[in-house]
Amino acid sequence: MPPDLETATNRDTLRRVAIDPISRVEGHGKVTLLLDEAGQVHEARLHIVEFRGFEAFIEGRPYWEIPVIVQRLCGICPVSHHLAAAKALDYVVGAVPVTATADKMRRLMHYGQILQSHALHFFHLASPDLLFGFDAPVAQRNIAGVIAAHPDIARQGVGLRRFGQQVIAATAGKRIHGTAAVPGGINRHLSTTDRDALLAEADTMVAWSQAAVALVRRLHEADPALYDRFGCVPSSLMSLVRADGAMELYDGQLRLRSADGEVLRDGVPSHDYMDFITEAVKPWSYMKFPYVTDLGPEAGWYKVGPLARVQNCDFIPTPLAEVERRAFRAYSGGAIQHASLAYHWARMIEMLHAAEVIRDLLPDPDLTGGERMAEGPRAASGVGVIEAPRGTLIHHYWVGDDDLVRWCNLIVSTTHNNEAMNRAVREVARRELSGQTLTEGLLNHIEVAIRAYDPCLSCATHALGKMPLEVRLVDADGQCVAQQVRNG
Amino acid sequence: MSQPTFLLDGQSVPFDDGQMILEAARAAGRYIPHLCWHPDFPPHGSCKLCVVKVAGRHVSACATPARAGAEVESDTPEINTERRTLLQMLFVEGNHFCPACEKSGDCQLQAMAYDLEMTTPRFRHFFPDRPVDASHPEVLLDFNRCIYCELCVRASREQDGKAVFALTGRGINKKLAVNAESGRLADTDFSADDKAAHICPVGVILKKRVGFAVPIGERTYDRAPLHEVALPKSEDSA
Numbered sequence: 001m002p003p004d005l006e007t008a009t010n011r012d013t014l015r016r017v018a019i020d021p022i023s024r025v026e027g028h029g030k031v032t033l034l035l036d037e038a039g040q041v042h043e044a045r046l047h048i049v050e051f052r053g054f055e056a057f058i059e060g061r062p063y064w065e066i067p068v069i070v071q072r073l074c075g076i077c078p079v080s081h082h083l084a085a086a087k088a089l090d091y092v093v094g095a096v097p098v099t100a101t102a103d104k105m106r107r108l109m110h111y112g113q114i115l116q117s118h119a120l121h122f123f124h125l126a127s128p129d130l131l132f133g134f135d136a137p138v139a140q141r142n143i144a145g146v147i148a149a150h151p152d153i154a155r156q157g158v159g160l161r162r163f164g165q166q167v168i169a170a171t172a173g174k175r176i177h178g179t180a181a182v183p184g185g186i187n188r189h190l191s192t193t194d195r196d197a198l199l200a201e202a203d204t205m206v207a208w209s210q211a212a213v214a215l216v217r218r219l220h221e222a223d224p225a226l227y228d229r230f231g232c233v234p235s236s237l238m239s240l241v242r243a244d245g246a247m248e249l250y251d252g253q254l255r256l257r258s259a260d261g262e263v264l265r266d267g268v269p270s271h272d273y274m275d276f277i278t279e280a281v282k283p284w285s286y287m288k289f290p291y292v293t294d295l296g297p298e299a300g301w302y303k304v305g306p307l308a309r310v311q312n313c314d315f316i317p318t319p320l321a322e323v324e325r326r327a328f329r330a331y332s333g334g335a336i337q338h339a340s341l342a343y344h345w346a347r348m349i350e351m352l353h354a355a356e357v358i359r360d361l362l363p364d365p366d367l368t369g370g371e372r373m374a375e376g377p378r379a380a381s382g383v384g385v386i387e388a389p390r391g392t393l394i395h396h397y398w399v400g401d402d403d404l405v406r407w408c409n410l411i412v413s414t415t416h417n418n419e420a421m422n423r424a425v426r427e428v429a430r431r432e433l434s435g436q437t438l439t440e441g442l443l444n445h446i447e448v449a450i451r452a453y454d455p456c457l458s459c460a461t462h463a464l465g466k467m468p469l470e471v472r473l474v475d476a477d478g479q480c481v482a483q484q485v486r487n488g
Numbered sequence: 489m490s491q492p493t494f495l496l497d498g499q500s501v502p503f504d505d506g507q508m509i510l511e512a513a514r515a516a517g518r519y520i521p522h523l524c525w526h527p528d529f530p531p532h533g534s535c536k537l538c539v540v541k542v543a544g545r546h547v548s549a550c551a552t553p554a555r556a557g558a559e560v561e562s563d564t565p566e567i568n569t570e571r572r573t574l575l576q577m578l579f580v581e582g583n584h585f586c587p588a589c590e591k592s593g594d595c596q597l598q599a600m601a602y603d604l605e606m607t608t609p610r611f612r613h614f615f616p617d618r619p620v621d622a623s624h625p626e627v628l629l630d631f632n633r634c635i636y637c638e639l640c641v642r643a644s645r646e647q648d649g650k651a652v653f654a655l656t657g658r659g660i661n662k663k664l665a666v667n668a669e670s671g672r673l674a675d676t677d678f679s680a681d682d683k684a685a686h687i688c689p690v691g692v693i694l695k696k697r698v699g700f701a702v703p704i705g706e707r708t709y710d711r712a713p714l715h716e717v718a719l720p721k722s723e724d725s726a
Contacts, residue, residue: 060620062628064699069588093697177587179700187703402622403696 005426008034008042017438022447025125025455031425031446039436044429046422046450048287055408063089063399068179070395070410074456076120078177079113079168080388080413083250084395088384089183092399094376101370102185107250108361109171109180110386111354114249115205116164117389118306118351121454122212123157126344129448130219135441153215156208160351163198163205167358170194185373195362202359206320209352213324216345220331228332231340231424231449234259235301236292237308238416240270240387245314247321247353249387256292256302257312261336265292270385273394279411287418290411301419303338304391305453306346311336318360321353340424340452347454388413390454414455424449492556497563503554510538510549513562519715520562521571521604523596523689524637525550527720529646535637536574537600541567568604575601576610583615583632584690590699591691593707597635599714621666623674626696633691634664640693644684652678664692 008014011034020030034043054073058066067085071078083106090098097103128141131150139145147154165175170190172178180188220227236259240252254268254276268276279288280297291300302308311329316322328337328345361367384395391413398407428449433442491502496513503512508531510520524535531551538549541561549562561567578584578597586592621629636655641664644652652673656665668675679685685693704710708717 062620062622062696062699064697065588065590068590068700072587173703173705179704182700187701400622403628404620404622 005041005044005429006422011043014042019443019446022450025451029450029455031450033429033433039434041429041434044426045284046425047285055410058405058408060404062403063092063397063405064183066397066405067181067183071177075176076456077113077117077388077390079109079172080386080393081395082172082178082181083110084384084386084388084393085397086181086183086384087386088382088395088397090384091379091382092397093184094378095184095374096376097374098185099371099374100366101189101372102374104361104364104366105171105186105188105190106181108190108358108367109168110250111357111361112164112167112171114354114389115351115358116161116168118347118354119157119160119164121389122344122347122351123154123161126451127153127157129444129451130344134445134448135439138440156211160205160208160212163201167198170198184375187372189369189372190367192368195368198358199362202355202362206352206355206359209348209355210320213345213348213352216348217327220341220345227341228339231428231452232338233340233420233423233427234338235303235420236264237312237336238302238304239309239312239392240385241313242317246317247309247313247315249309251386254385254392255312257336259336259338270394271383273383273385273396277411285418287415289418290416291419302416303420304413304416305343306350307337307343308391309387310346310349316349316353318353318356320356321349324349324352340449343452343454390414390456391416412456414453417453417455421450421453421455424453494554494556494558494560496560507554508550509540509552509554509560512554513549514719517719519719520549521600522550522718523600523635524639526639526687529639529642532638532642535635537571539567539570539574546570572604572606575604575606576608578635579609580611580613581616582634583618589633589691590694591633593704593710595691595709596689596714599709602709603714618663621673623672624678625674626680627673627678627685628694628696629666629673630692630694631664635690636662636664637689639687639689640664640684643687644678644682647683650677650682650684652676652682652684
C-alpha cells in the first residue's frame with residue numbers, strides 16, 4: 001500500500017468506489033476510493049463538485065450591494081459572509097472603527113450564528129453517529145432516531161438552534177439572509193421586545209449548552225481508543241485571536257500554532273493575509289488548498305474551526321466555557337488534540353461560549369439605541385476576516401472610484417480545511433477500510449471523519465438526515481460490478 | 489345634469505368628460521394596476537398592465553376614455569391572468585434578482601408581482617448582458633432592471649428640460665440609453681436633484697451609497713400593498 005494515498009501510481013488498473021453524495025454535511029461533495037483486487041486502498045480523495053463563482057460575478061456591482069449578495073452563497077451561515085463583507089467594506093467607506101452600536105449588533109448577530117450553526121451540526125447532523133455508532137442501522141442513524149431514543153437531547157438541540165436563529169432574526173431582520181449589516185455600520189437597533197424575549201431564555205440556553213459539552217466529554221471518556229485515534233491528522237492550527245490571546249470570533253489577528261503547540265506566528269494583521277497564505281490548486285478538485293506561504297505546501301497546511309480555535313487561544317473570555325476549555329486541554333495532558341472527533345467537543349465548548357456572550361451582551365444599552373453609522377476617508381480596498389462557525393473566513397474587495405467592485409477574493413472556512421479533510425479521509429481509508437469488504441457502515445466511517453469538520457461543501461445548500469447515497473464498484477474496464485443504492 | 493358614470497366590475501364610477509378609465513377609477517378610490525402611467529404625465533400605454541375588458545375588447549385603461557354606461561371588467565380571473573403573463577414577460581426580459589436588489593420593497597414591479605400573486609417566472613429567462621453605468625458621482629444606472637416605461641425619459645424631457653434619457657433600438661433590441669456621445673451619464677447635465685432621478689418605478693436609477701440603509705421589512709410595500717399605496721390619499725382625491 002503506498003504511504004500517500006492522494007494519487008495512486010497505477011490508477012487505470014484499480015477499481016473505483018464513490019461515496020456520492022456525502023450525507024449529513026452542508027452542500028454536495030463526494031469521496032472516491034481506488035482499490036486493488038485485494039481491496040487495498042491506493043487512493044482516497046474528497047472532491048468538491050460544485051462551483052459557485054461569486055468572486056467573478058460580483059465584479060462590476062456597487063459595493064453597498066455586496067454584503068447582501070455574497071451571503072447568498074450559503075444558506076447555513078449567511079451571517080458569516082454578510083458580516084465579513086460588511087467588515088471589509090467598512091474600510092472602503094472609512095468607518096474604522098464602526099460605532100459601538102454597530103459593533104455590538106453585529107457581534108450579537110454573529111454569536112447567534114455560531115450558536116445555531118453549532119447546534120445544527122452537532123445535534124442534527126453528527127450526533128446520530130456518536131450516539132448510535134458509525135455502523136448502526138441507517139434507519140436509526142439520523143435525527144429522527146435521536147428524537148426517538150434521546151428525546152431530551154433532541155429537544156434541547158432543536159431549541160438551541162431555534163434560539164440562535166431568533167437572535168439572528170432580531171439583529172439581522174430575518175433568520176436567513178438578513179440585511180442589517182451595511183458598509184459603515186448597521187441599519188437597525190435591537191427592539192426592547194426582542195431583547196426581553198431573548199433574555200428570558202438566555203440562561204436556559206447556557207444550561208443546555210453546558211449539558212451538550214458534558215455529553216461530548218462523556219463520549220470521549222467512555223471510548224478514548226476510538227475518539228483519540230479516529231481520523232487523527234496532526235497539523236498546524238490557525239485562527240483569529242484577540243490581542244490579549246483570548247478567543248475572539250468576530251475580529252482580531254491571525255495566530256498560527258504548530259502541531260505540538262508552539263506559537264509559530266502571532267499578531268498577523270488580517271490585511272496581510274495575502275502575504276501569509278498561498279492557495280495551491282490541484283487538477284482533481286474545484287477547491288483550493290491553502291498553506292502558510294513561508295512554510296511551503298508540504299509543511300504549511302493547517303486546520304481551522306473549533307478544534308483550532310479552542311486550542312489556539314490562551315483563554316476563553318467567558319467563565320463556563322473557559323472551565324470546559326481547561327478540561328479539554330487537561331484531557332490530553334496539555335498536548336494538542338488532532339483527532340477528528342475532538343472537533344465535536346471543541347464545537348460544543350464554542351457553543352457554550354456563544355450562549356454566554358449572547359446572555360451577557362443582550363442587556364447592553366448600545367444595542368437598543370445610539371449611533372448606527374460611521375464614516376471617514378475613503379479607501380480603495382478592504383479585508384474582512386471573521387471566525388465563521390467552520391473556521392476563518394476571509395473577504396477582500398477592491399472598489400473603484402465609481403463605487404463598483406473591481407476585484408474580489410473569498411477564502412471560505414472549509415477551503416482552509418481541504419488538506420486536513422483529505423488527509424483524514426486517507427487516514428480512515430488506510431486504517432479502517434483497506435483490505436475489508438466494503439459495507440455501508442464501513443463507508444460511513446469516511447463520512448464521519450469529513451462530518452467532524454462540519455464542512456460547507458457548496459456553501460449553498462443544506463442536507464439533513466438520510467441523503468440519497470449510491471455506491472458503485474467499477475472494475476478496471478469501467479464496468480459496474482456491484483451497486484448499492486440508498487434512497488433519500 | 490348629473491355626472492356620467494360607467495360600471496367597473498359592476499360598481500358605478502363617475503367620470504368627467506375626457507377622463508380616461510384609469511384616472512376616473514383612481515379618483516373614485518378604485519385601483520387598476522399600472523406601471524408606466526404616472527399622474528404627472530399623459531398616458532403612455534406601453535406596459536399594458538392596466539388592461540381592462542370593455543365590450544369584449546382588451547384595452548389600456550390609461551388611454552381609453554371613459555364612456556357613460558360602459559361595462560369595464562378589471563379585477564377578474566381572465567384579466568388578472570393576462571396581467572400576470574405580462575409581468576412574467578417583464579421579469580424574464582431583464583435581470584430582476586430581488587433577493588440582492590436594493591430596491592426590494594420599494595419596487596413597483598416586485599410589489600405588483602406580489603399583488604397579482606405571480607409565483608413563477610414561467611418563461612425562459614433572457615439573461616441579457618447589460619453593464620451598469622456608474623460614471624456619475626451621485627447616481628448609478630443599473631439597466632438590468634429596466635422595463636421601458638419611459639418615465640425617466642419623459643420626466644427628463646418634460647419636467648427637467650434636459651432629455652438625458654432615450655429609448656433606442658426596436659422590438660427585442662430596445663434599450664434605455666443615455667443621451668451623450670459617450671453614452672455615459674457623467675457626460676450629461678443630469679443631476680441627482682432632477683425629477684428623472686426620482687421617478688424610476690424599478691431599480692434602474694439609484695442614488696449612490698444608499699443601498700440597504702432602510703431595512704427590508706420597513707419599506708414602502710412592506711408596510712402596505714401596492715393596490716393601497718398607488719391610490720391617491722383621501723385628501724388628494726376629494
